[in-house]
Amino acid sequence: MRLTQREYPIEVETKSRILEAAQRLFAEQGYDGTTTRDLARSAKVAEGTLFRHFTNKKAILVEVVTQGWVELLTDLLTELSEMGSYKAVDQVMRKRMLNFRRSQNLMRVCFMEVQFHEDLRERIQGEVVDKMIDVAEAFFQTAIDRGVYRPLDPKIIARVFLGMFMVAGFSESTILSPEASPQSMKAMAEGIADIFLNGVLASA
Numbered sequence: 001m002r003l004t005q006r007e008y009p010i011e012v013e014t015k016s017r018i019l020e021a022a023q024r025l026f027a028e029q030g031y032d033g034t035t036t037r038d039l040a041r042s043a044k045v046a047e048g049t050l051f052r053h054f055t056n057k058k059a060i061l062v063e064v065v066t067q068g069w070v071e072l073l074t075d076l077l078t079e080l081s082e083m084g085s086y087k088a089v090d091q092v093m094r095k096r097m098l099n100f101r102r103s104q105n106l107m108r109v110c111f112m113e114v115q116f117h118e119d120l121r122e123r124i125q126g127e128v129v130d131k132m133i134d135v136a137e138a139f140f141q142t143a144i145d146r147g148v149y150r151p152l153d154p155k156i157i158a159r160v161f162l163g164m165f166m167v168a169g170f171s172e173s174t175i176l177s178p179e180a181s182p183q184s185m186k187a188m189a190e191g192i193a194d195i196f197l198n199g200v201l202a203s204a
Contacts, residue, residue, distance in 0.1 A: 015053045017043045019067070022060045027105035031061050031113050061113060065120060068110040069128040071103075076132060076165065086143040089161075090186075090193035096165060097185040133158050164192055 021042035025034045036057050040047040054060045079092045114121045136158035143149040149157065 027108040086148040094189035
């Protein structure tokens with residue numbers, strides 16, 4: 001969260017509580033199903049306090065989602081930099097799955113609400129997603145240059161990878177059960193990585 005010089009510690013703490021409450025309620029009830037009264041009650045502030053920090057409820061959503069996507073981008077950059085090799089995609093996928101329990105509300109809001117707010121979707125696309133694609137494209141271009149990957153369009157590889165990155169983030173509620181064991185997550189991560197690296201066709 002970017003803080004201005006005029007924000008004092010107590011204001012920062014109050015704003016953080018509002019954003020945390022918003023993330024939780026937007027994930028549980030949806031943006032349209034959450035009132036400013038709900039937000040104030042959950043954040044333990046007066047309703048008028050919300051509007052000292054944000055112009056309206058939409059501004060709260062924008063900050064929650066923008067911060068969330070920046071966090072996802074930071075995670076991706078970190079995970080790419082920590083990959084042991086260009087073939088270690090399963091490491092990234094597994095971390096996404098294991099981290100889901102910690103950030104499930106954040107991811108639910110980030111992925112779901114942008115579908116219903118065109119202006120928010122365009123902002124996230126321009127400010128965050130395009131940057132994610134550029135970073136991933138450069139990473140895979142290096143792998144191609146070194147002969148690790150086939151000479152394909154690195155932008156397409158990057159988009160496919162990011163698609164899997166997003167699916168892996170939602171794996172606990174989509175392709176795996178909520179009770180999935182670490183072993184199941186590991187097997188799923190390895191399967192996704194294997195398909196990404198080798199495809200599904202049998203060798204000729």
